[in-house]
Amino acid sequence: MEIKFSQLTKKYGDYTAVAVEDLHIPSGESFGLVGNNGAGKTTLFRCLIDLIEPDTGFAMIDGKSTQESEQWKHDTGSYLDENFLVGHLLPEEYFDFIASINGIRETDLKARLQSFEPLFNDEILGGKKLIRDLSKGNQKKVGIAAALLADIKVLVLDEPFANLDPSTQIRLKELLKQLKHDRGVTMLISSHDLSHVTDVCERIVLLEKGKLIRDIRTSADTLRDLEAYFAQVGNGIGQEEAI
Template sequence: MIKVTNIIKTYNKKTVLNISDLTVNNGEIFGLVGNNGAGKTTLLRLLLDLIRAEKGEVRSGDHIVAKTEEWKEYTASYLDEGFLIDYLTPEEFFGFIAEEYRINKEELNRRLAEFSDFFNGEVLGQSRKYIRDFSKGNKQKIGIASALITEPGVVILDEPFNSLDPTSQILLKRMLSDYNRRTGATMIISSHDLNHVTEICTRIAIIEKGIIIRDLQNNGQAMAELASYFSVRN
């Protein structure tokens, strides 16, 4: 369970995030949608304790994320290319992650094998090709895989569908749903693609100017409500 309480984040005296109470329950796939600059990435960074809020706290289970490290054991994330180590090859990078999380070599290879369709033969086994030389889409795939190979209980992804081709988007949706069903992991995914979000998320929140203005259970009605919210209003 991830609980955000009375969070206020400001940049240059401008409030960019103001959330009084948000709880993401265990096992939920929580979709965060909003236009550019709405505060999606800011919220995700706060959940990972990468920025400090002026007020309030984020709890992951019993842990206050800003005060403890234990939540890092079961939380995996990919927000942007800053999460990759781009002078390594993908194999070296996955090996580095595996070492940090004490995953042995056979287990790592077994887990990576599950991504073979997603990687489409373009990621692994490219002799001495460094992450920085991969296309944006393949970097995105490496990042997402680096999060999922740790088999986390909490997954946090920022715009995971960006830069992916349609086939990969479909594969990713299937992978995320399967992972959630198999492990019961809590997932928080931001996106501005309403279709993807309504397809996989169990709950969807709309964020605007740092405030969560809608919080919907995805029960079939959500798409209509989302569409009416995002359609251009005169």
């Protein structure tokens, strides 16, 4: 499913959190968002999944504004932060619930959870810990798995690699690539980890103070370019000229 942002702005007082004039993400694209803290990555994602009301403009999934219609909820899996987790449930109960609201049968659920086992690494299922008592990394695994559980066509993940252990980071990357390859899921991923995001995403957009300042097709040089850019930012050199 394609995604469109149009004339989208969000201000907090005088501070402009997001000002994206026009951004089009075609169906099946893996799209990476990078930028320093406060660049507006999370705000942009929240606007997309209708958690924040934009001041102007709109975000569309499959041609429908996410503000107007709730249709996107059927096709979109998202995980931004712990606010997406129901802390007083066991991971199994949470998955069970997500499956039931998405009409996934019990046998299917089992098979799907099985496919996350490399990600879980035996730490999630079968334990006696409620989600709120899990470590940050394990909470993230639960959140990401829940976002991937249904037959989604759009995936939105904020900082999926942060807090994960190295093995899981690598497995997650594989899982995401596979998801794109097998099911053609449109993916929006924000990350501070430049090497991971360039590895997973075919297109990278650089956000700075809410504005879209670079739109790059990933190539062999992308990682080096991005690193050069971020090394320069704040060194007194104009950001526009940095790359």
